[in-house]
Amino acid sequence: MTEKTFGPFELQKAYSTEPVPDDFVLRRRISTAMRTLSERVIRAEVDQATLQHWAEQLEAVVATVGEPERRDSKQANRKLFTGAATIEDLYHMMDFDPVSGGANPIAPQVTWVQEGQEGVEGTLRLGQQYQGPPGRVHGGVIAWILDAVLSRALHAAFRLGVTGTLNIRYLAGTPIEDTITCRARITGQEGRKIFIEGSIWHGDQQTVHAEGVWLTPKSLG
Ligand SMILES: CCCCC/C=C\C/C=C\C/C=C\C/C=C\CCCC(=O)SCCNC(=O)CCNC(=O)[C@H](O)C(C)(C)COP(=O)(O)OP(=O)(O)OC[C@H]1O[C@@H](n2cnc3c(N)ncnc32)[C@H](O)[C@@H]1OP(=O)(O)O
Known part of the structure; x- marks a missing residue:
């Protein structure tokens, strides 16, 4: 049997409906553990001996991982645009995304509740590691997430582009450790x-407004 392949317009659907490749089941487990750890160690009230123990255990894991070879993501990108990307290639492009990529330990995890040509909507919860002012999400983290959410609206409408300009207006504090909603x-x-x-949005209150310009590369536009 020949392996199924995909092009750019099949990407979102395949990514959300095809079975998760075996290695990504494990990559996601690793990333979930790392994200959970990041949240739990921040401001942990523990004694010196416990910190010493954690430091040694984590340094041992870093030594075990070493510096592995890495796959060239440009190759997966080229295959996508010729309709030759396998599900594994799609995961290599999407699952390491720094916002919402399941296999990226630093990626805040967004649950997409709506994705279509008319726009996107997702919910997420940001932990203490994303705090700026006490109890509030850091402004730079908000810009980081909105860049991805606005880009997602572009992709959901089957268009391609890079962020040219992104303006953010912070209207009210966005809380950490509670569910927030992003729209674009x-x-x-x-x-x-x-x-x-x-x-x-936090409930009915809008906390941030963003607007920007995305540029389709000359080669594609
Ligand atoms: C089809 C379904 C697709 C599904 C998804 C497919 C694939 C997904 C693949 C992978 C997914 C994984 C991850 C997604 C990755 C990223 C998402 C997040 C987005 C980013 O993280 S992305 C990185 C940050 N981003 C940059 O790294 C851009 C750096 N920069 C440049 O690459 C150039 O700077 C560029 C291209 C912006 C412009 O260069 P250029 O040569 O094309 O522009 P040019 O001079 O021709 O101007 C033409 C007209 O645009 C106006 N203009 C020019 N620059 C502007 C600007 N900055 N802002 C507003 N307007 C601007 C001019 O004023 C003129 O306007 P006018 O025509 O009216 O005079």
Whole structure:
């Protein structure tokens, strides 16, 4: 049997419906453990001996991992655009994404509840490791997440581009350790320039507004 392959317009569907490759089941477990650890060790009230013990255990894991060879992600990207990407290639592109990638230990995990041409919506919860002012999400982390959410609206509408400009207006504090909602939608297009706006909400309160311009590369536009 020949292995199924995918192009850019099949990416989102295949990624959410095809079985997770075996190695990514394990990569996700590793990342979940690392994310949980990051959240739990921040501000942990423990004694010196416990910190010493944790430090030694974690240093031992780092030594065990060493510096492994890495796959060239450009190759998976090229295969995607010729319709030749395998599910493994798709996971290598998507699952290491620094926002919502299941196999990336630093990626805040977004649950996408709506993804379509009319826009995207996702929910997430950010732990103490993303705190700026006490109890609130760091402003830079908010920009990081919104860049990805607005980009997701671009992809959900089957368009491609890189962030050219991203403006953020912080309207109210965004809480850590509670569920927040992110939204984004395309508002217009002029040639290769695509205009996208987005927001973050805590319940009924909008805490952030974002708007930006994405540029489709000359080679694709
Ligand atoms: C189809 C389904 C797809 C599904 C998904 C597919 C694939 C997914 C693949 C992988 C997914 C994994 C991860 C996703 C990855 C990233 C997502 C997050 C997004 C990012 O993290 S991305 C990184 C940060 N980003 C950059 O790394 C950009 C660096 N930069 C440049 O690469 C250039 O700077 C560029 C290209 C921006 C412009 O260069 P250029 O040569 O094309 O522009 P040019 O001069 O021709 O201007 C043409 C007109 O745009 C106006 N203009 C120019 N620059 C502008 C700007 N900055 N802002 C607003 N307007 C601008 C001019 O004023 C003119 O306007 P006018 O025509 O009106 O005069």
